[in-house]
Amino acid sequence: MPEDPCMDVTTFVMSGKDNLADKPALIDAKTGHTMTYSQLQHAICSVELGLVSIGVRQGDVVMLVSRNSVHYPVAFLATTSVGGVLATLNPLTSAGEAKKQAEAAGARFVIVEEEFVDKVAELGVPLVIIEKGDKIKVGSTESKISLGDPAALLYSSGTTGTSKGVVLTHRNLIAAAVLHAASGPDVEPGEVYLCVIPMFHVFGLVIVTCTQLSRGVPIVVMPSFDFEAMLGAIQRFKITHVPLVPPIVIALGKSPAVKAFDLSSLREIGSGAAPLGREVINACLERFPDVKVRQGYGLTESTAIASVADPDDLEHYGSAGLLSSNTLAKVIDVGSGRPLPPNQQGEIWIHGPTIMDEYLNNPNATAETVDAEGWLHTGDLGYFDDSGNLYVVDRIKELIKYKGFQVAPAELEALLLSHSQVVDAAVIPFPDEEAGQVPLAVIVRKQGCSLDGQGVMKFVSDQVAPYKKVRKVMFIDAIPKSASGKILRRELVQMTMPVSKL
Structure with missing residues (x-):
């Protein structure tokens, strides 16, 4: 200085x-x-x-x-x-x-x-x-x-x-x-x-x-x-x-x-x-x-x-x-x-x-x-x-509370991005009556690939502890992000709200 x-x-x-x-x-x-x-x-x-x-x-x-x-x-x-x-x-x-x-x-x-x-x-x-x-x-x-x-x-x-x-x-x-x-x-x-x-x-x-x-x-x-x-x-x-x-x-x-x-x-x-x-x-x-x-x-x-x-x-x-x-x-x-x-x-x-x-x-x-x-x-x-x-794990406010366990979205996102058919990914909480919240993966697939929701969930479950498993998957064209590159999780949660009420 x-x-x-x-x-x-x-x-x-x-x-x-x-x-x-x-x-x-x-x-x-x-x-x-x-x-x-x-x-x-x-x-x-x-x-x-x-x-x-x-x-x-x-x-x-x-x-x-x-x-x-x-x-x-x-x-x-x-x-x-x-x-x-x-x-x-x-x-x-x-x-x-x-x-x-x-x-x-x-x-x-x-x-x-x-x-x-x-x-x-x-x-x-x-x-x-x-x-x-x-x-x-x-x-x-x-x-x-x-x-x-x-x-x-x-x-x-x-x-x-x-x-x-x-x-x-x-x-x-x-x-x-x-x-x-x-x-x-x-x-x-x-x-x-x-x-x-x-x-x-x-x-x-x-x-x-x-x-x-x-x-x-x-x-x-x-x-x-x-x-x-x-x-x-x-x-x-x-x-x-x-x-x-x-x-x-x-x-x-x-x-x-x-x-x-x-x-x-x-x-x-x-x-x-x-x-x-x-x-x-x-x-x-x-x-x-x-x-x-x-x-x-x-x-x-x-x-x-x-x-x-x-x-x-x-x-x-x-x-x-x-x-x-x-x-x-x-x-x-x-x-x-x-x-x-x-x-x-x-x-x-x-x-x-x-x-x-x-x-x-x-x-x-x-x-x-x-x-x-x-x-x-x-x-x-x-x-x-x-x-x-x-080591920075995630924002405390963004942790997913699954049956008393804390799941860090950033950890699952990094894992999902290692998949050859995943272009981009975000993980958000999805309300669940039994578990409180479950991890929902929002995925941007590589164009023309055959990856489906079951494939995404199996890819993750093979590599993480049971409580960290992705329980739901949604595919979209682009992950909403701020100008600084941060995932706009509130927008993703709002996108999934109609689904969660079904």
Whole structure:
């Protein structure tokens, strides 16, 4: 961590780049347009002046509504540089949802991509519009900012409950970038990252954007996700590192489309946002034997980082790795609140410099999640092995209660994905009068295959304890997921409700 108490995330990211002035910082995957580090610095300064001229002051919330683009980091770093707090928004949300989130965040200004102006036009706040091909003028401003000042307002996924505004400070963002960079090797010649992850998500904003720009590594930015376009970008720009979410990692390991592209430049596939099972990792390694797969664990509330796995540690593949530097964790028995020894499952608690400041305007939820000693109660079920590797089993709230036993959907999903005829899978609870709940597998089959429900249930029952067996199967065309790749289980439960009432 920097010693300067007035360090801000923009200064941290852009410092020490004089020798990289003419080197690529951001590249548009679609057009090939490149912004050098010098141009990035000039662009940030120009937007800083624009924000100050319309009245943005320290502590003001500025909402950013945009797809991934080379302008996204500019808007983010300019906002935090003048002391503003950047609130991100999924640009695909409706105008009504945008209004609700803007009001909850207390947004006083909005930076919006031209295409999405209609969604925020009725908010009654000043708009800064990102136009296509916008030319940027040079300028500079100064603002005294402290490490403890808020820098970003990101919303938790809300896949199992109401989404909450997570307030992250400059200290949080800088610490996360420093810790993530320290978890891997130094910058290697020819290193190029591909940003497929949405930049409005903590994974894309912090782990990809902040960390890699601070390291001086060029980032190729995809405006939206398309699998074959991603493969084409890897080939065209000789991508070496691609951070992904599990559904895309699964596709890399299984999709026949991969064979049409030259992906020989790839050195590492990263995965976060949800657990990645050993079976999925093995499928990737079979297809890409020279590529390393690195899995990490973190939450929006921990600025996306808590632990990172060593891709060379084959013995512990499937784990989330060792804790990041300056990070503490313990596993707590949910019933008694006592710490548990290795190899016993409980709730994961985290402590360190990346833990959020608060939930915006929600002191009760903040107190329930971060205790008086600063421990973040993650709500995730997991355990440490004897070597200190962390294994994340599932969300506690998502466990299926079968006759008093707890069944983790993520474990069954990883197993199902190892089936050659399964393209994607999710497991949800299905109400049962005798058992309380039974595991229901929602399956996306490979096109033209003969796999049926009995085949799915037998495949699982041959490999798990009796109480973990899949008892029901449903086939659909696609598993609903959030922009960050998490399964939208509530939607699946709603889809099965009419069936459960028959």
